Amino acid sequence: MKQQPLFKDKIYNLKCPKCGSKMVLKNSKTGTFYGCSKFPKCKGSRGADRYGRLYDKPANKLTKAWRMLAHDKFDMWWRYKGLSRNVAYQRLQSFMNMPPDKAHIGNFDIAKCKKVIEYCSMREVIELCLIDPSGINIF
Numbered sequence: 001m002k003q004q005p006l007f008k009d010k011i012y013n014l015k016c017p018k019c020g021s022k023m024v025l026k027n028s029k030t031g032t033f034y035g036c037s038k039f040p041k042c043k044g045s046r047g048a049d050r051y052g053r054l055y056d057k058p059a060n061k062l063t064k065a066w067r068m069l070a071h072d073k074f075d076m077w078w079r080y081k082g083l084s085r086n087v088a089y090q091r092l093q094s095f096m097n098m099p100p101d102k103a104h105i106g107n108f109d110i111a112k113c114k115k116v117i118e119y120c121s122m123r124e125v126i127e128l129c130l131i132d133p134s135g136i137n138i139f
């Protein structure tokens with residue numbers, strides 16, 4: 001069942017947090033979100049519920065910077081691993097112990113962003129250990 005967004009006027013005014021371009025409301029398997037109209041050149045996105053209402057609470061500059069960092073780290077991790085976006089978010093949800101509609105980095109506070117970065121780094125270290133069991137060359 002596809003729902004029409006209720007707040008169309010917000011789409012028009014919405015700017016990409018990364019590059020300032022217009023954003024487009026999109027539906028994916030993981031849910032509804034606003035994606036940058038410059039995609040795939042720009043991967044800026046903002047979380048929305050299925051009616052197109054924005055998830056993310058207004059954030060200060062520091063929180064936004066942490067979200068961006070966490071998002072980059074997370075995207076890099078699952079793309080490198082060859083996971084689908086779907087699977088990656090499922091793992092994030094179970095790690096963060098959050099329901100799917102809440103596990104959106106665009107909605108996270110700094111502490112949660114740090115947890116995402118920690119999770120991705122942890123996975124990388126574990127995988128490096130598997131490649132190099134001596135663990136000597138990791139750090």
Ligand SMILES: [Zn+2]
Pocket residue numbers: 016017018019020021036037038042043044
């Ligand atoms: Zn953008």
